[in-house]
Amino acid sequence: MxxxxxxxxxxxxxxxxxxxxxxxxxxxxxxxxxxDRTGFHAKRFADAGVTPDSIESLEDLRRIPxxxxxxxxxxxxxxxxYGPVLAAPExxxxxxxxxxxxxxxxxxxxxDSMKDWEWIAEMWCYGLWGFGVRPADTVFVAFGYSTFIxxxxxxxxxxxxxxxxxxxxxxxxxxxxxxxxxxxxxxxxSTPTYALRMAQEAKExxxxxxxxxxxxxxxxxxxxxxxxxxKQLIEEQWGAKAGDTAGMTELGTIxxxxxxxxxxxxxxxxxxxxxxxxxxxxxxxxxxxEMGERVVTSFGRGFIPVLRYxxxxxxxxxxxxxxxxxxxxxxxxxxxxxxxxxxxLVRGTNVYPRAVEAIIREFKEIDEFQIRLHTAEGIRDxxxxxxxxxxxxxxxxxxxxxxxxxLADAHEGLRFGIERVEIGSLPRFELKAKRVLDERTVxxxxxxxxx
Amino acid sequence: MGNHELNPGERxxxxxxxxxKRTLTEYRDDLAPFxxxxxxxxxxxxxxxxxxxxxxxxxxxxxxx
Numbered sequence: 001m002x003x004x005x006x007x008x009x010x011x012x013x014x015x016x017x018x019x020x021x022x023x024x025x026x027x028x029x030x031x032x033x034x035x036d037r038t039g040f041h042a043k044r045f046a047d048a049g050v051t052p053d054s055i056e057s058l059e060d061l062r063r064i065p066x067x068x069x070x071x072x073x074x075x076x077x078x079x080x081x082y083g084p085v086l087a088a089p090e091x092x093x094x095x096x097x098x099x100x101x102x103x104x105x106x107x108x109x110x111x112d113s114m115k116d117w118e119w120i121a122e123m124w125c126y127g128l129w130g131f132g133v134r135p136a137d138t139v140f141v142a143f144g145y146s147t148f149i150x151x152x153x154x155x156x157x158x159x160x161x162x163x164x165x166x167x168x169x170x171x172x173x174x175x176x177x178x179x180x181x182x183x184x185x186x187x188x189x190s191t192p193t194y195a196l197r198m199a200q201e202a203k204e205x206x207x208x209x210x211x212x213x214x215x216x217x218x219x220x221x222x223x224x225x226x227x228x229x230x231k232q233l234i235e236e237q238w239g240a241k242a243g244d245t246a247g248m249t250e251l252g253t254i255x256x257x258x259x260x261x262x263x264x265x266x267x268x269x270x271x272x273x274x275x276x277x278x279x280x281x282x283x284x285x286x287x288x289x290e291m292g293e294r295v296v297t298s299f300g301r302g303f304i305p306v307l308r309y310x311x312x313x314x315x316x317x318x319x320x321x322x323x324x325x326x327x328x329x330x331x332x333x334x335x336x337x338x339x340x341x342x343x344x345l346v347r348g349t350n351v352y353p354r355a356v357e358a359i360i361r362e363f364k365e366i367d368e369f370q371i372r373l374h375t376a377e378g379i380r381d382x383x384x385x386x387x388x389x390x391x392x393x394x395x396x397x398x399x400x401x402x403x404x405x406x407l408a409d410a411h412e413g414l415r416f417g418i419e420r421v422e423i424g425s426l427p428r429f430e431l432k433a434k435r436v437l438d439e440r441t442v443x444x445x446x447x448x449x450x451x
Numbered sequence: 452m453g454n455h456e457l458n459p460g461e462r463x464x465x466x467x468x469x470x471x472k473r474t475l476t477e478y479r480d481d482l483a484p485f486x487x488x489x490x491x492x493x494x495x496x497x498x499x500x501x502x503x504x505x506x507x508x509x510x511x512x513x514x515x516x
Contacts, residue, residue, distance in 0.1 A: 008503050010455060022505060033510060088512035114516040115495040122499045271503075302510045 005260065005325070007129040011271035012327045016320075019328055020058055023274050026299040028055040031064070034305035037087035040075065041305060061274060066283065066295065067309045072250075073106050081109050085304050088113065093303065097149040099249045100432065110149075111303050112252055117156065119272075119300045120253040124157030124245075126269050127257030130327075131243040133187050133216055135162030140185035142176050142194055144430065145169035150221065151189055153253045163187070173201045173430075180214065181207050187216045192224035192234060192242075193433040199237035200367065210239030217242040220254065221432050223354045226266065226335025229361035244335045250309060252301050256332055263323035265331035272300050275330075276308070277317045280340045289333075291316050293340055312340040344373060344438065346381045349414045353436050359406050360385065365394045366403075368426045373438045381440060384417035388426055396420050457504060465506055468497040475514050491516045 006012040011019070032052035034041035044065050045051065054060060075083030082090070093111035100107070112120065133139070139158040143151040145167065158165045166183055168176050177198050180188060190198065195217055202209045217240050219225035225244030234242045244266055247254035255273050256266035268275045277292040278285055286292035294311040314337040320330050338354040345351070353371055360369050368388040376382045385403070389396065400418045407416040427434075457465060471494045479487060495516040501508040 011503065025507070029507060029509075088510075092512045092515070113495075113512055114491060115498050115511045118495040118499050119502075122503075302512065 007126045014328055016328055019270055022271060024057060027061060028052045030299055030305060031055055033302060034087060038085060040084040064308050067307060072108055076106055076109060087305055088303050097249055098147050100148050108250055110249060112301060113303055116301050116303050120153040121156035121160050123253040123269060124153045125161060127245045127254055128157055130257055130259045131216060132260045137186045138164045138184060139187040140166040140168055140180050142168045142190035149249045154189055173198060177202045177205060177207060184213050186213050188214050189218040191221040191431055192219045192230055193222060193429045195234045197428055209237060214238050214240045216240055218245060220245045223336045223338055224357060227358045227361060229358055233361060246336050250306060251298050255296060259325045261323055261325045265333040266335045267327055267329040267331050270329045273298050277315055288318055289316060291337060314338045314340060346383045346414060349412050351411060359410055363399060363403055365389050365391060365399055369435060370426050371436045373440050375441045382417060384419055386419050386421045386426060388423050389420055390423050461504055464500045465504060468501045471497060472514060
């Protein structure tokens with residue numbers, strides 16, 4: 001069985017009706033647990049007339065009210081520090097984590113027990129094993145090991161699988177690259193942005209990553225892990241297969257992973273989650289192939305039950321048979337496409353940072369970039385792209401107009417300003433990249449107007 | 452519980468989980484720290500097996516894991 005391509009062959013290949021029956025049974029158990037142990041959920045279920053016995057099919061899931069980040073945060077402010085969501089006594093927890101705090105007034109704070117942490121690692125095992133990581137691998141984790149949950153679960157998953165783990169916390173980029181090289185790492189884990197940053201550092205140090213032993217790069221933390229041009233760049237620079245994963249602090253771990261077949265999307269771990277895709281405006285489900293917002297129900301972490309949580313992530317779900325790996329798990333085509341809140345309205349045109357990045361990454365001469373929005377003449381939205389082009393022999397008169405044209409073609413003719421800036425003048429990122437600088441004083445629509 | 456039959460190895464692991472859980476429920480106060488804490492860690496790991504084999508293993512917070 002050690003040669004199985006699946007971490008849990010029983011679940012990953014079971015018939016579709018069986019996995020759905022499993023989800024219904026787990027949902028019934030979860031509703032019972034959450035209602036018994038948290039007043040927060042008990043009230044929500046009672047108001048909606050939901051009881052465990054009333055859950056008979058996946059359709060019944062839709063009777064459960066949505067859970068939002070705002071109400072979670074409000075609960076924390078009312079009952080600090082965790083809010084009314086804990087289903088187990090605090091003294092059963094062995095670890096505290098929090099969101100990176102970029103959205104909202106307060107970070108989401110979470111607790112997990114021993115069993116929860118084994119489960120968190122278990123989810124990463126699905127992803128690592130599914131992407132071809134094996135016990136003989138040496139895994140370098142380029143991650144800051146802090147209260148941000150990031151790759152903690154991956155670290156434990158790698159240990160559980162029997163890999164040799166090289167923890168890459170509290171190191172400079174040079175130290176990390178040298179460690180990867182000197183220790184013969186075969187698997188490297190980082191954000192897509194930081195994978196490119198390490199590759200750049202290796203080039204400066206004269207280290208040939210592409211000719212080295214690294215065979216897998218595990219990506220997480222940014223949508224770029226599923227942008228084809230970004231992934232191709234990472235694969236070329238590392239001489240390794242790059243696979244996307246996505247997780248969130250609210251769940252404690254990943255909920256999707258790319259398999260070895262690299263089908264251009266990520267499989268949802270459907271024996272541990274129910275993932276719905278809805279229209280963010282109406283809350284109604286959208287069919288396969290249409291973009292919508294992810295709504296997640298998790299069967300794993302019992303300390304903080306999560307039911308129908310609106311993630312604000314934009315995804316396009318496609319059926320499992322889009323991939324020929326044999327898994328029964330449906331996929332998100334292109335991984336996470338962006339955030340509902342990420343969209344910028346510029347002179348009436350929707351601009352998604354992920355789509356802009358996908359175009360910029362087609363230009364391999366460009367090393368780093370920033371999207372800058374500002375207000376011109378007190379009234380007009382402008383969008384500029386600042387780019388660093390390290391190779392002095394590259395003719396900017398060729399590249400920059402080409403980039404401008406490509407961006408305009410993809411955005412209903414919207415004019416983008418393109419500016420070449422000095423090498424090293426743009427910020428570099430270790431975790432989630434923040435490449436959008438919105439300095440507008442007046443924003444085009446009422447909904448987007450800055451306070 | 453799921454419809455799939457367990458093979459002998461799987462059945463043995465599930466029995467192991469149930470036995471360990473029972474031990475920690477009934478005799479926890481009699482166990483030395485090294486016995487109790489290592490058993491809880493093992494139970495947390497075996498829970499993943501029972502769960503992965505559709506045994507509806509419930510939650511372990513009241514047991515201590």
